[in-house]
Amino acid sequence: MRALVRREYGGPERLEVAELPVPEPRRGEVLVRVAASAINAADAYLLRGEPRIVRLSTGLRRPRRVILGRDVAGVVERVGPDVSGFAPGDRVLGEADGAWAEFAVIPAAALAHVPRGASGATAFSFEVAATLPLPGTTAWQALAIARPAIGPGARVLVTGASGNVGLFVVQLARAADAEVTGLASPSRLDLVRSAGAARVVDRTDPAADPGREYDLVVDLTADRSLGDLVARLAPRGTYVSSSGRGGRVLGPLPRIAATTVRGLFTRRRLRVLAARRNGVDLARIVELAARGDIRPIVDGVIGLDRVADAVARLERGEPLGRVVVRVAEPARPTPSSAARSGAA
Known part of the structure; x- marks a missing residue:
């Protein structure tokens, strides 16, 4: 899969596009084909390994996790064992540890569905959905x-x-x-x-x-x-x-x-407040957004190849609203994917 990675701590110049294996969902997890993500201040901090105390968990000299990004919106590709409420083809959003990639594994408990409107179409786009989770x-x-x-x-x-x-x-x-x-x-x-x-x-x-x-x-x-x-x-x-x-x-x-x-x-x-990933809380936010009670404010939509520039802008305090990362437009899962999911 195509992913934006960093092998060392440092500034946005450390980010590069690379090919990595598609991760496998474990028990209670869901594999999502990512359509869109977004950029958070926390991503810039983690990129630099700051504050330094976080390196006790992220890696002292080099980061253990090479893919950054938390917010995910996309389509369920397959599910791991003991997952209920989500199936291949579902449009979802949630928080991942590594969202700047074509695929991300997310705990099912951290996911919510992208709602459908009265016409059957989704209430809002993947780009809008990606602004909501974190x-x-x-x-x-x-x-x-x-x-x-x-x-x-x-x-x-x-x-x-x-x-x-x-x-x-x-x-x-x-x-x-x-x-x-x-x-x-x-x-x-x-x-x-x-x-x-x-x-x-x-x-x-x-x-x-x-x-x-x-x-x-x-x-x-x-x-x-x-x-x-x-x-x-x-x-x-x-x-x-x-x-x-x-x-x-x-x-x-x-x-x-x-x-x-x-x-x-x-x-x-x-x-x-120690904020935590919670699909129930996220579903409430999604409902409010679908009703128009809250509205995500978007500064711009970019591709993976422009994330480094966008992180630099974020560090300078320039964006007015969320910077959304368009990763891909997910296709429906293939029959083989659905079969593997069912077999699990």
């Missing part, structure tokens, strides 16, 4: 920590509101009739406003005051002090930290530790 489920799980408090009249503050996750947090909170304030860079304020924020604040302006008495603060950047954000909570408010940023060595670990310790000494709820 940022959509992360946003859903961030808000789930504060439910049922997030509803009509609730006040929500989102840092990093113009990022992939932030835009979904804004839209999900707005869909719940909450009043949303979004912090973002000056060039991205209109983007956050278009996602449904009632108020936008320039995060680079030290004089800009986002206000206080928030029922929920979703912190996606950790570039404001923890004390400042906690002080903006209502007496029974909730602070959720879900930041992948931080120093080059320890990353978000100091923020995680500070949040955990401070949470022991306040009536406010301070939580650290």
